[in-house]
Amino acid sequence: MPNATLDSAEDLAAVNALRMGVLRLSRRLRHLRVDQTMSLAEMSAIGTLVRCGAMPLGELARKEHVQPPSMTRIIAVLQDRGLVRLEPHPQDRRQKLVAATDQAQAILQASRSQRNEWLSQLAAQLDEDEWARLRDAAPVLHKLAHL
Amino acid sequence: MPNATLDSAEDLAAVNALRMGVLRLSRRLRHLRVDQTMSLAEMSAIGTLVRCGAMPLGELARKEHVQPPSMTRIIAVLQDRGLVRLEPHPQDRRQKLVAATDQAQAILQASRSQRNEWLSQLAAQLDEDEWARLRDAAPVLHKLAHL
DNA sequence: TATTGTTATACTCTATAACTATA
DNA sequence: TATAGTTATAGAGTATAACAATA
16 A cells, blocks of 8 residues: 655655665765775676666666666676677667676675675674664665666 | 674675665666755755754765865855855864855755655655655664764 | 667766865 | 865766667
8 A cells, every 4th residue: 555645754854864874875885895896887787687687778777777878888898897798689680688697697696795794894883673674674775766 | 782793695685685775776866856956965965064063174074975175066066056154163274164054954944845745756656664664774874874 | 750779978976196274 | 294175187977969770
């Protein structure tokens, strides 16, 4: 059942905290990224490709909320590093299917221990209740970003 | 009591969702900002000044997690628009105290109805449980960004 | 004619290094 | 000598507009 109103003072305060928290955290994530040679946008694109499978460049751009020219550049970098490969679309020769390589999958896997280390340091300063709230909200954030 | 371990598969999955959700949402927030003429960094700086009161430029830069030269530029823009004023530090003539003006406070107030409208549209597509999770996590996100 | 993706170009935001003024 | 802030400069990331190839 959808939430229709959402106009209490508490909701508004939460919205502000959410906005500012996301902004500041994203700025810090930029500096704390595990693979210093890969940008967040590149990491995110690879993650989506691994999770959802190969798709045309335009569709990936829509999923990542960037314009097609921006995705063209992101993909060019990833292709140079052997993390994605481009395949012709079987029915439409205008389109290019972008697919993550095995190496991309391996990099995502390898970075997990580093992510874990960084996150543990940060989360050690949260209590169990705070961490549980983040854990519960993570999939909703994800959904919100796609609405 | 601090959370020491944080190494379960569920935790790792939550970390990934959190990272990606924050990244994507911050990208969308950039485009959905209420005052199209003001950047998120500018909004955030004003919010901090209104919330915490006047402070030296360097301290504001640390709070916002940007370098001093970046804050110099942000403040210059805000000063041109009459949203902050610079005052000499009473004890140390090297420092400049940055203070939000009444106009800045008024702008924050005026943008609230617009924020509400945008958020309502988005939140109408979440159910009550999802929205509650975001509400609970917002202050933790805020804290996490400052750790 | 409409659509997919690319190229050319410019803008925004941020950083580092070098500098000035003050402590 | 160390610190607060500024100026100059460069880099990353993204966008819009114009273009090419295909539907």
